[in-house]
Amino acid sequence: MSSYKDTGSGRGREVLLWILAFVLTVGAAGYQRFTGPSYPARGTFEVEGRAYEYWLIRNTLTAGDARVAITDPGVPGALHYKRYRTDDDFTSVALQVDEGELAGLLPVQPPAGKLEYFLTLRTPDGVIRVPGEAEGSVIIRFKDPVPWYSLAPHIAMMFLALLVGMRAGLAAMVSPSPMRRLAWTTLIIMTIGGMILGPIAQKYAFGAFWTGWPFDYDLTDNKVLIMWLVWIAAGAVIWLRARKDERMSRAAVAIAALVMVVVYLIPHSARGTEVDYELLDQGAPASEALRSGRPEQ
Secondary structure, eight states, X not given: OHHHHHHHHHHHHHHHHHHHHHHHHHXXXXXXXXXXXXXXEEEEEEETTEEEEEEEOOEEETTSOEEEEEEOOSSOEEEEEEETTSOOOOEEEEOEEETTEEEEEEOOOOTTOEEEEXXXXXXXXXXXXXXXXXTOOEXXXXXXXXXXXXXXXXXXXXXXXXXXXXXXXXHHHTOOTTHHHHHHHHHHHHIIIIIIIHHXXXXXXXXXXXXXXXXOOOHHHHHHHHHHHHHHHHHHHHHHHTTSOHHHHHHHHHHHHHHHHHHHTSOTTTTOOEEOHHHHHTTOOGGGSEEOOOOOO
């Protein structure tokens, strides 16, 4: 009877650890998703005492011009834009009323091309800027469509790697019996999802398989590389120690899981691949005019 209770207690603890790992995974992945530069720029503006909320896109496809729209506040407005990181003058186009919104179009750019833009509204109290001067311009990046059969497995594998990695880290700290199996599983999933499917998805989106170290400084690529390397290191410690010193193996897996959490707290697509318009203007193909790792201005 005692053995049965112990088994039941052990299974209950494993279930709780999986639940905790899932909560940590959703929290980390959600934080990265909603703080990244691909998430719409949000804020409010006020016209004649009434507040309006806006969502301005920062990520779109090269299938056509990008529609920028805000709720129509009943006053005329204009859309101002220029190519990002250039000395171009801003181009201004009048916003048009369209189904209850004020809308304008940004011209399509090559894959990884970026524009910076903002809106102005002519109100009875004067011209207001959206977003305000303090928030600066909105930066939008264009990308080619990624087929679902490439993107979906990549996203699923990265989410699964984070989940199993979190569970491996909890095992290292609390219940080490499944730790080795979970650590090796994390490394395998990370290799497939991050180091194989990730570059394929990026090739579809921006025309380059890899723009991280040692070729360039794309932060997204480098984040995946860091996570992969720390799990390789954890696997090496587990294999070399061969259970002779379980404390070192547990420490290595716990550190790998911690690094994974820290990496996921960095916004997705920050300092990502972008077109260098100077090279593009010199005649370089868009796929050869890519630069990455530069902070937003």
